[in-house]
Amino acid sequence: MKLFDVYPLYDVTPTRAKDVYVYDDKGIEYLDLYGGHAVISIGHGHDLYLEFLTNQMREIGFYSNAIKNPLQNELANAIGEQSLCHDYQLFMCSSGAEANENALKLASFVTGKKRIIAFKNAFHGRTSAAVAATDNASINAPLNEQQKVTFLPFNDEKVLEIELKKGDVCAVIFEAIQGVGGLDEPLEGFVYAMDKLCKANNTCLIADEVQSGFSRTGTFFAYQKYNIKPHIIAMAKGMGNGFPVGGILVNSSIKAKYGMLGTTFGGNHLACTASLAVLKVLKKQRLQENAENLGKYFKENAKNIPNVKKIKGRGLMLGLEFDFEVSSLRKELIYNKHIFTGGSSNKNLLRILPPLTLQKKHFDIFFQRLKEALKAINA
Numbered sequence: 553m554k555l556f557d558v559y560p561l562y563d564v565t566p567t568r569a570k571d572v573y574v575y576d577d578k579g580i581e582y583l584d585l586y587g588g589h590a591v592i593s594i595g596h597g598h599d600l601y602l603e604f605l606t607n608q609m610r611e612i613g614f615y616s617n618a619i620k621n622p623l624q625n626e627l628a629n630a631i632g633e634q635s636l637c638h639d640y641q642l643f644m645c646s647s648g649a650e651a652n653e654n655a656l657k658l659a660s661f662v663t664g665k666k667r668i669i670a671f672k673n674a675f676h677g678r679t680s681a682a683v684a685a686t687d688n689a690s691i692n693a694p695l696n697e698q699q700k701v702t703f704l705p706f707n708d709e710k711v712l713e714i715e716l717k718k719g720d721v722c723a724v725i726f727e728a729i730q731g732v733g734g735l736d737e738p739l740e741g742f743v744y745a746m747d748k749l750c751k752a753n754n755t756c757l758i759a760d761e762v763q764s765g766f767s768r769t770g771t772f773f774a775y776q777k778y779n780i781k782p783h784i785i786a787m788a789k790g791m792g793n794g795f796p797v798g799g800i801l802v803n804s805s806i807k808a809k810y811g812m813l814g815t816t817f818g819g820n821h822l823a824c825t826a827s828l829a830v831l832k833v834l835k836k837q838r839l840q841e842n843a844e845n846l847g848k849y850f851k852e853n854a855k856n857i858p859n860v861k862k863i864k865g866r867g868l869m870l871g872l873e874f875d876f877e878v879s880s881l882r883k884e885l886i887y888n889k890h891i892f893t894g895g896s897s898n899k900n901l902l903r904i905l906p907p908l909t910l911q912k913k914h915f916d917i918f919f920q921r922l923k924e925a926l927k928a929i930n931a
Contacts, residue, residue, distance in 0.1 A: 562883075562886055563887075564576050564886065565577045566582075568597075569596035569597060570595075570596050570597045571595040571596055571597070571598075571907065571909055572584050572585075572596075572906060572907050572909060572910050572914055573596070574596065574892065580890060581890060582886070582890045582891065583890065583891045583892070583914060583917060583918065584596070584892045584907065585891055585892055585893050585904050585906045585910075585918060586892040586893055586894045586903070586904070586905050586906070587790075587905050587906055587907050589763070589894070590731070590763045590764075590789050590790055590869065590905040591789045591790060591793070591794055592790075592793060592794060592907045593766055593768070593790030593793050593834070593839075593907060593908050594829075594830055594833040594834065594837075594839065594907065594908060595793075595907040595908075595909035596794075598833060598909075600829055600832060600833055600836075601793055601826070601829040601830070601833065603829075604825050604826070604828065604832075605822060605825055605826060608821055608822055608825040609822065611821075612821050613820070613822045614817075614820045614822065615820070615821070616816065617814070617816075617818070617819060621819060621821060621824065623821055623824035623825060623828070624642070624819050626828060627642065627644075627824045627827055627828055630828060630831045630832075631801070631827075631831065634767075634831055634834065634835060634840075635773060635776075635801075636772070637773075639781075639803065640785070640801035640802060640803055640804065641802045641803075641804060641806075641808065642799055642800075642801060642802075643799060643800050643802060643813055643818075644797070644798070644799040644815065644823065644824075645799060645800070645815045645817075645818035646796045646798050646815065646817045646823070647788055647796060648677055648762030648786065648787075648788035648789060648798055649676070649677025649678050649679040649682045649683075650677075650679065650788075650798050650815070650818070651677075651762060651786035651788050651798040651799060651800050652676045652677045652682040652685070652725065652758070652762065652786045653677065653679045653680065653682045654786075654800055654813050655723070655725070655758045655760075655784040655786045655800050656668060656681040656682065656723055656725065656758070657681065657813070658756075658784060658800070658802065658806065658812070659722045659723035659755075659758060659783070660722040660723070661812060662722075662756060662783075662806055663722045663723075663754055663755065663756060665719075665720050665721060665722035665754075665755075666700050666722060667700040667701070667702065667720045667721045667722065668684070668685050668699065668700065668701045668702070668721070668722065668723050668724075668725060669701075669702050669703075669704060669712070669715055669723070669724045669725070670685040670687065670701055670704075670724075670725050670726075671687070671703065671704055671705065671706055671726055671727075672687055672704070672705050672706070672733075673730055673732075673733030673734060673736060673898075674686055674687045674703070674725070674726075674727065674730065674733060674760075675687070675688070675727075675730070675731060675732035675733055675897075676760055676762075680695075680696060681699050683696050684696045684697070684699035684701045685701050685725055687703050687733070688897065700720075702715055702721075706736065706737075706738040706739070707738055707739045707742045708742075709741075709742055709745040709746075709749075712746060712749060713745075713749055716750070716752075716753040716755055717753060719753070721753065721755045722755065723755060723756045723758050724746060724750055724755055724756070724757050725758040726738065726746065726757075726758070726759065726760065727759075727760045727764065727774075728743075728759065728761070728773075728774035728775040728777065728778075729764050729769060729866065729869055731762075731763035731764065731869075731903075732896055732897055733896065733897055733898070734864070734871065734873075734896045734898030734901050735864035735869070735870070735871040735896070735898075735901065735903070736864070740777075740778060743775075743778045744778065747778075747780040747781075747782075750783075756783040756784060757780075757782045757784075758783065758784045758785075758786065759774075759775040759782040759784070759785045759786070760786050761773045761774060761775065761785055761786060761787050762786055762787060762788045762789055762798075763789055763790075763869070763905075764869055765785075765787045765788075765789075765790065765791070766789075766790040766791050766830065766834070767790075767834050767839055767843055767867075767908060768790055768843060768867055768868055768869050768905075769843065769847075769865075769866050769867035769868075769869050770840060770841075770844030770847055770866055770868075771844075771867075772840065773785060774866075774869070777866075781803065782803070783802075783803045783805070783806065784800050784802055784803065785800060786798075786799075786800050787799050787801070790830070790908075791827050791830065792823060792826040792830065793829070793830050795826035795827075796817070796823070797823045797826055797827050798818065799818070799819075837909065839908040839909065840908075842908060842909075843868040843908050844866075844867055846867075846868055846910060846911075846912065846915065847866050847867040847868060847870060849915060850863075850870055850904070850915055851863050853915060853916075853919050854872060854919075856919070857872065857919065857922060857923065857926070858926060859875050859876065859926065860872050860873065860874060860875075861873045861874060861875050861900070864901070865904075868904070868906055868910065869904075869905060870904040870905075871896070871902060871903050872901070872902045872904070873898065873901045873902075874900050874901075874902065875900070876900065877899040877900055878899065878900060878901065878902045879895070880929050881902065881925055881926065881929055882902065884925040884928055884929050885921065885922070885925050888925070888928065889921040889922075889924065889925050891917075891921055891922075904918075
């Protein structure tokens, strides 16, 4: 049987990985500055992570949400401790798309409305409402087009106010730092206006922290750069360090009802254990602080790279925007310099999303090899 061919693939076959390095079937070592779309938060094969999962597997790996699972309560408390989101409630699922799907569905339940407001270059997932709220027509099937979604530009407070006053918007969903869209951020004043307008118009504000959450940006959630309280926060990716884990945090002002949301695999014993291990390592190794410091180190060193127009992002959710399309540069980096990086819908942007265990010496290696790669593709 053939694979359904929907992924353009680099000719690299990883067979093992440790911390910030990946090794292929030929024994070549690659510096991982992409973390599999920001999934690897505490490094590949972390000893404590492996210990937690191995021990849990010996006990019980899975049962349904029809029974009690104290690990879910333990995880909720651990997230509350590190995020300081004490007045929220945890609902678990298995992916970022599922998290956003549940967030949007919950907003519609709560408000009794149907329309969604998202922003230009947004990416929220590939399920029904989540993909409809994703600003990419090529991945929206006709089926998804029945969802009522309006895309607005960041920072246009007047247009947002006009749309919200129409009275039919259940949710405004935003990324404090856009991931796939190219690491653009809304202005601070716009974020506060968005928060205020949502409250005034009975509209749920959803913070999509699927890629930016769990300490990647130097704060636990990227939106926490601002003094706001979204109604719902969506999480996934770095939450499980490679184990499929997702979830939403729901403000205590929203009341739960039996049957309102549901999931088969979400919140299973292994998923909770994986996320608890991540949180323990984040705290023990002070990786949030490390992300913040390394982000500053990256930006200072990036000033010396030729052809860079903008240095974007914060913490270890970073990007270099060049004055040319970076596809050839990414190939040079992976095949000849042995460094994984990421792209985005902005064809000129090189995306950097490494494990949070990265050190300054690894960025030193990157910048040296990046300069060599730029010379090679311009030769």
